[in-house]
Amino acid sequence: FGPSDAVFYLASEAIVLASFAAIHRLARLYLAPWPAAMAVMALTAMGYYSFIVPNLNHNILVMLPWCLTILLVHHAIEGRRPWAWPALGLCLGTGVLAKYAILMLVPLILAHMVVEPRHRRLLARPGPWLAVAVCGLVASPHLPWLLDHEFAPVAYLFDRAGIGEVSSPLQHLTAPLVSLAKMGGMCGSLLLLLCGALGWPRWQGHALSSSDRLLVTMSVGPVAIVLLLGLFTGSDILVEWAAPFFLPLPVLLLRLFYPSPSHRRIRRFLIWLSGLSMAMGVTYVLIFTGMVTTAGMVKEAEWSWFPVRALAEKVSSGWATVCDGPVPVIVGDSWLAGTASYLLPGQPRVYTEADRRMSPWLSDEDVRQSGAVIVWNRGRPTQFLDLDHKNGDGDPAGAGWFPGLAALEARFGDIRILPDVVLPYGGSAPPAAAWLGLAVVPSAACRR
Structure with missing residues (x-):
């Protein structure tokens, strides 16, 4: 299409x-x-x-x-x-x-x-x-x-x-x-x-x-x-x-x-x-134009005004600092990783929350071989997690899916940490800017 x-x-x-x-x-x-x-x-x-x-x-x-x-x-x-x-x-x-x-x-x-x-x-x-x-x-x-x-x-x-x-x-x-x-x-x-x-x-x-x-x-x-x-x-x-x-x-x-x-x-x-x-x-117009999105009360407005293209560009440029070619895999929650994947050339595979139960078509070994970009939400770790879990944004005990780089490094091997990314929303009443963490797992070819 x-x-x-x-x-x-x-x-x-x-x-x-x-x-x-x-x-x-x-x-x-x-x-x-x-x-x-x-x-x-x-x-x-x-x-x-x-x-x-x-x-x-x-x-x-x-x-x-x-x-x-x-x-x-x-x-x-x-x-x-x-x-x-x-x-x-x-x-x-x-x-x-x-x-x-x-x-x-x-x-x-x-x-x-x-x-x-x-x-x-x-x-x-x-x-x-x-x-x-x-x-x-x-x-x-x-x-x-x-x-x-x-x-x-x-x-x-x-x-x-x-x-x-x-x-x-x-x-x-x-x-x-x-x-x-x-x-x-x-x-x-x-x-x-x-x-x-x-x-x-x-x-x-x-x-x-x-x-x-x-x-x-x-x-x-x-x-x-x-x-x-x-x-x-x-x-x-x-x-x-x-x-x-x-x-x-x-x-x-x-x-x-x-x-x-x-x-x-x-x-x-x-x-x-x-x-x-x-x-x-x-x-609906008020919602999707971002006019009633204060304090994250209406998540559909946050979806429509989320800086998705800037996110995709940061994921792509982050991968390019470590390896050549298109991004092969994105590791993250379904919103960040999935949205970035959709907008990138070739639509990289998504390893949702680094969990095989959520992405049974991928494994840790696949990530070690092909490499990947890891993206996580540092400012609001549980934002949009209600897309996949009962407890989403607003759960006071929620720390999000991200287990820490040490835990992921034990699974994927070498990880290159990139500078944090701050992406402002659009809309007439935008919420706080998205504060994201980025890291790259080099492919096996890059490590040689």
């Missing part, structure tokens, strides 16, 4: 738009045309489907298979469409390759089939098992890699969520509440939109059909699973991880809690949505 960043932003937007299209198809199974369109438009009022969309990652990638899975489950179970079963397996398998979180839908699908008497007989038919086979076939190339790398994504999940850390009994009670508050906060603008435009939600009183119960299960079930996990582990969810959970939520609310809207209420809805969209747009 060349040097342009546009493809990343366009890909992210395309995935979200395709997810919206799948939700619209789902909504039309439950709602009339205008309410179905409103269910999709309402999603844009939520931070999950506006604020975080430019940040292309696995939380975005899983949205489309998540939506298609729910749609295909309806076709397969409620609609008795034989073709939907292999398509369902394909979506689930693709979703597994994007993010394991989609597997939460599997027990929910099974529970719906078991609880509904008329659906139990489906388990004796080939359709569900064909879906399982297709899912396994699509996801199977990932299994050898997972075994070879000691289940690194699972270890990442445990570390990022803080699972396995010593927790008090109180944490087991508060963790679900914290998770619920985080998810509720991201849904607050949706509720504001619906309440302001359509009034307070009221149960419409009609009996729930099997199709309705499926919608409830797919919409609320993932949240219930997260709350139960928090109760047992004492760990709360990271807010971004719940990104796909609420895609069917407007359909559920408009189906069960609101009557078919009149033309007047549709106009009110569009006015409210326009107002919220303008307010959110202004907020």
Whole structure:
């Protein structure tokens, strides 16, 4: 795609738009045309489907298979469409390759089939098992890699969520509440939109059909699973991880809690949505122009104004003082090392935090042979570490990933220490300049 960043932003937007299209198809199974369109438009009022969309990652990638899975489950179970079963397996398998979180839908699908008497007989038919086979076939190339790398994504999940850390009994009670508050906060603008435009939600009183119960299960079930996990582990969810959970939520609310809207209420809805969209747009502009980045309160502003090109230039020039040629490897946290790598020619490999569990494609021996630039944050050692760990910036006990040059020298051999680097931010309200340490591990060829 060349040097342009546009493809990343366009890909992210395309995935979200395709997810919206799948939700619209789902909504039309439950709602009339205008309410179905409103269910999709309402999603844009939520931070999950506006604020975080430019940040292309696995939380975005899983949205489309998540939506298609729910749609295909309806076709397969409620609609008795034989073709939907292999398509369902394909979506689930693709979703597994994007993010394991989609597997939460599997027990929910099974529970719906078991609880509904008329659906139990489906388990004796080939359709569900064909879906399982297709899912396994699509996801199977990932299994050898997972075994070879000691289940690194699972270890990442445990570390990022803080699972396995010593927790008090109180944490087991508060963790679900914290998770619920985080998810509720991201849904607050949706509720504001619906309440302001359509009034307070009221149960419409009609009996729930099997199709309705499926919608409830797919919409609320993932949240219930997260709350139960928090109760047992004492760990709360990271807010971004719940990104796909609420895609069917407007359909559920408009189906069960609101009557078919009149033309007047549709106009009110569009006015409210326009107002919220303008307010959110202004907020995003303030954030990404650096106008509200004081004291590191809004990390997205720090991302957008971080002196990334100056960082890449310092990494490149630091390597050039010791060895010839392009930088082969950068050792550091995922933000500093990854950003510098992205902007440098050839995009050097990144040895994240010098930890093989985080970069299983590299080893200490690779660094000794090829050489590397080590970069670490001296001023704010834990800045942006919440990209990879539960405890990030602001953790008073956090010393960051950097173990000290002596420890790294014991692993990599000779290390040449370079002068510290101070890089000022841009923006109208910049935080303190980034104070970074740099060092070079000479390549084996340089040492000869």
